Amino acid sequence: MPVAPPPLTRLPLNALRAFEAAARTGAFTLAAAELGVTPGAVTAHVKALEERLGAALFERQARGVRLTALGLAAAGELTGAFDALAGAEARLRALALPREVRVATLPAIAQLWLSPRLPALRAAAPEISVSITALEAAPNLKRSLHDLSLFPAESGGRLVVKDELFPVCAPALADRLACVADLGGVPCLSDSSWARDWDIWLQAVGEIVPMRGPVFSLYALAVEEAVNGAGVLMGHGPLVAGHLERGTLVSPFSQRVGLPEGFRLWSARPLRKGSAAAQVANFLVEPLG
Amino acid sequence: MPVAPPPLTRLPLNALRAFEAAARTGAFTLAAAELGVTPGAVTAHVKALEERLGAALFERQARGVRLTALGLAAAGELTGAFDALAGAEARLRALALPREVRVATLPAIAQLWLSPRLPALRAAAPEISVSITALEAAPNLKRSLHDLSLFPAESGGRLVVKDELFPVCAPALADRLACVADLGGVPCLSDSSWARDWDIWLQAVGEIVPMRGPVFSLYALAVEEAVNGAGVLMGHGPLVAGHLERGTLVSPFSQRVGLPEGFRLWSARPLRKGSAAAQVANFLVEPLG
């Protein structure tokens, strides 16, 4: 590695951020995803930084990278500094756009739980602009671009609604289901990210039924298919409540299994009383109040 | 299947930095100088940020800009965050280039005091690479790119050498100076950034002598001219000591005026014992060891 030429210029900010993200996530691709750029850009940034410093920050391996001692030593302080910067950025945004609230949640929750509630929220506080981002996993709260984050968890945040499992299907299909064992004779829909739902419910009710059926990658799609009579879906209480009310889905069995987890709401930063984010949070937790 | 990537975009880092520098310095021009870009770039960055936020950060006035309430509210936290980032950056650099020490000082001190000492420093610690930057004013320590900063001041830092004033000139010229009043008959050299030197000395010795002579913008140039016999210069003790020793300059009058200030050394960050920066600092303060 060549010794650095007299670099009296400061280290490039974006390269530092790319390095920090790569160090924290442990992979260039993850860092790229977090920063919203392509992996090639992260490669270039880290490389530029290493050339500038005249020392390697990562060991390149065939599959992935690993921090060098230097990289490890430098990453911690950088992470702290960028956390502070993210906080300052969020505050600036909150000051400039006090009516913007950005919520992160699971795609299923966004579509099946949050979306139906938005009209009422808009009616209650029309000046607030709520934007929803669907993410597969809860974002890093310190670094997130969101104000609120609604995800299933067993603890933390504020409980919005408890989750429970029970099979649901179209009314026509329910007629063919007299007992749990009948599930073996109909398609059982499942969602790839909640793959264990059926196991959990069956184990809780003490039954063993061999089942098969299509697997969906979007829970909302599985719900639609269930409504269309394509099969029986393991329903998450809060996500199928609307269809149950309207009668487009019914619950063929009485056994409901409460899950230890519920949908819980976190805020990225302390909510100031009366702020738009606080209003939205309160609405989601206590829609009536 | 992954859900669509976050359409949320974060505020551009470089624009935030430009805004922070402009807010802290109070002027786009100064911010541009600090960042090493042109004022136009700062204009564009701040403008982009304001458009992104949908709110003004500065009030544009015919002559200069002034922070809006929003800008003022946002600037403080940003400054703190960027200070933290600068600290992390400096630490990264120190880890990667442990033998680099960067010193900021006045041009006159660089040329007339520091430069003559560098050979001895190199001999004492040949592995350390010292780079010197001449600045007209002491840099912001928290944000500086330098490790050490050597500037005249009345307090703070570590005292390296006291400053005192007394006229100096070439030996041949000294013969024509019997008393202070004779200064009126010879050119009196002065430096534009130390314009008050003559006043200070004359007032201290209780004389009033009308004088004129060329004004230099570089003190080192004035010293060279004095050596060449072009006139009498108000010498700063530490900066003319070498010439006095070699006899290329002499002090025609006995009156020496000690200044309340001396050359003082600051370090941007706490010096770790044994670090290259600490070695250089110790050498400058106590050259004998």
Add this chain to the structure above:
DNA sequence: AATTAGGGTCAGGAAAGTTAAGCCATGCCC
């Protein structure tokens, strides 16, 4: 009236990022 100081604007050019292909170990599979 002329000068100066500070921002704003615009065309052109340098340096980001993107897209798509390439590498290279690992792990799977027959």
Add this chain to the structure above:
DNA sequence: GGGCATGGCTTAACTTTCCTGACCCTAATT
């Protein structure tokens, strides 16, 4: 165990963005 697919980083050409440099504008100063 060789063949083959996979995951992750890299590379190269292209595109977009950002910076520069020269100019204009306004208000305060000389």
